[in-house]
Amino acid sequence: MRTIVTLILGCFMGQVFAQEIPMFVGTYTNKGSQGIYLYMFNTQDGTASLYANTKSDDPSFLARSADGNMLYAVNERGDSTAALSSFTFDGDVLSFVNALPTDGSYPCHVAVGAKTPLAVVSNYGGGSLAVYRIEQNGAIGEKIQQIQQEGTGPNKERQEASHVHSAFFSPDEKQVFVQNLGTDKVTIYRIAKEKDTYGLVEDGQLSTPAGGGPRHVVFDAKGKNLYVLLEMSAQIVHYLRDGKVWQLVDTMSINADDFKGKDGAAEIKLSPDGKFLYASNRGDANSITLFAIEKSGMLQKKNVYSTGGEGPRNFNITPDGKFLLVANQSTDNIVVFERNTSTGELTNTGKEIEVSSPVCIVF
Numbered sequence: 001m002r003t004i005v006t007l008i009l010g011c012f013m014g015q016v017f018a019q020e021i022p023m024f025v026g027t028y029t030n031k032g033s034q035g036i037y038l039y040m041f042n043t044q045d046g047t048a049s050l051y052a053n054t055k056s057d058d059p060s061f062l063a064r065s066a067d068g069n070m071l072y073a074v075n076e077r078g079d080s081t082a083a084l085s086s087f088t089f090d091g092d093v094l095s096f097v098n099a100l101p102t103d104g105s106y107p108c109h110v111a112v113g114a115k116t117p118l119a120v121v122s123n124y125g126g127g128s129l130a131v132y133r134i135e136q137n138g139a140i141g142e143k144i145q146q147i148q149q150e151g152t153g154p155n156k157e158r159q160e161a162s163h164v165h166s167a168f169f170s171p172d173e174k175q176v177f178v179q180n181l182g183t184d185k186v187t188i189y190r191i192a193k194e195k196d197t198y199g200l201v202e203d204g205q206l207s208t209p210a211g212g213g214p215r216h217v218v219f220d221a222k223g224k225n226l227y228v229l230l231e232m233s234a235q236i237v238h239y240l241r242d243g244k245v246w247q248l249v250d251t252m253s254i255n256a257d258d259f260k261g262k263d264g265a266a267e268i269k270l271s272p273d274g275k276f277l278y279a280s281n282r283g284d285a286n287s288i289t290l291f292a293i294e295k296s297g298m299l300q301k302k303n304v305y306s307t308g309g310e311g312p313r314n315f316n317i318t319p320d321g322k323f324l325l326v327a328n329q330s331t332d333n334i335v336v337f338e339r340n341t342s343t344g345e346l347t348n349t350g351k352e353i354e355v356s357s358p359v360c361i362v363f
Contacts, residue, residue, distance in 0.1 A: 026360035033356040066114040070138035074107040109166040120167040127162025151183035181213040225297035234263035276344035308335035316361040327358035
């Protein structure tokens with residue numbers, strides 16, 4: 001009898017622990033934030049409890065390794081302290097490993113290969129890419145390349161020079177797509193390997209609508225459809241791959257039809273099942289928009305929601321797809337939305353996390 005009770009209790013405790021998953025929040029530290037915050041997020045009721053914080057300067061974008069044992073953060077500074085930092089995570093403690101300079105100002109994004117031992121950092125201010133080798137233990141190895149991009153765009157205030165905003169690995173990790181807000185270009189790099197040495201080789205460009213400012217992208221699972229978010233025009237540009245050629249298919253606003261005001265599109269993500277797409281807009285909108293993805297890859301706008309705060313720079317979806325959390329930078333709050341996995345629709349749960357200048361959420 002005691003054995004049965006122990007077994008039942010053990011199963012119950014396992015379910016309790018299993019429903020809490022780690023959630024990392026990157027912040028700007030100019031208003032008193034300590035840096036990276038670790039919360040335990042309850043996937044059953046949408047609540048979050050602060051577990052720990054780790055000191056880091058302006059860790060504005062985070063990326064987690066495929067095995068979950070490493071966390072990488074860009075330190076978005078405008079001087080020589082701009083860096084890429086790495087941390088180990090043992091399921092309980094986040095521990096600093098090492099940091100290397102990005103040799104460019106205001107690094108705002110880092111992408112880490114799931115199968116390829118590379119980290120690619122986007123230097124927004126310097127307009128360059130910094131490419132690093134990732135060691136077997138997850139530490140940041142030597143910098144392999146510093147790729148400077150050049151050019152301008154029609155917006156004289158925002159596009160006076162190259163501003164690299166993000167880099168994303170293609171689903172097969174044979175290419176890296178780099179978005180340059182300053183030049184209205186998406187540059188495609190082939191990942192080349194010679195013996196144990198990796199590098200990026202330019203392999204083509206996509207031109208996005210002039211003055212839009214490409215910021216982030218998402219691919220479908222097969223890498224056939226590419227969706228590019230334009231920050232300044234708050235639009236999504238849909239490209240379809242035909243062989244090795246990407247064809248522009250459609251350009252769609254993420255705003256409500258009656259919206260008038262300033263734009264500042266920030267983040268774009270697919271649902272875990274790949275059936276829905278979400279995009280956030282800052283400026284005067286402070287909204288997140290839901291699109292259904294048709295079998296052809298075309299987008300159908302379904303709804304536009306208030307983010308419950310101002311400056312929704314980033315958002316993320318829990319791995320099970322049940323919740324979507326929005327980081328409102330300007331109002332120091334993360335708003336928790338429940339997500340209907342069948343329709344994609346969002347419902348504000350009324351639950352919020354108060355944290356100074358939240359700008360990135362990673363599960």
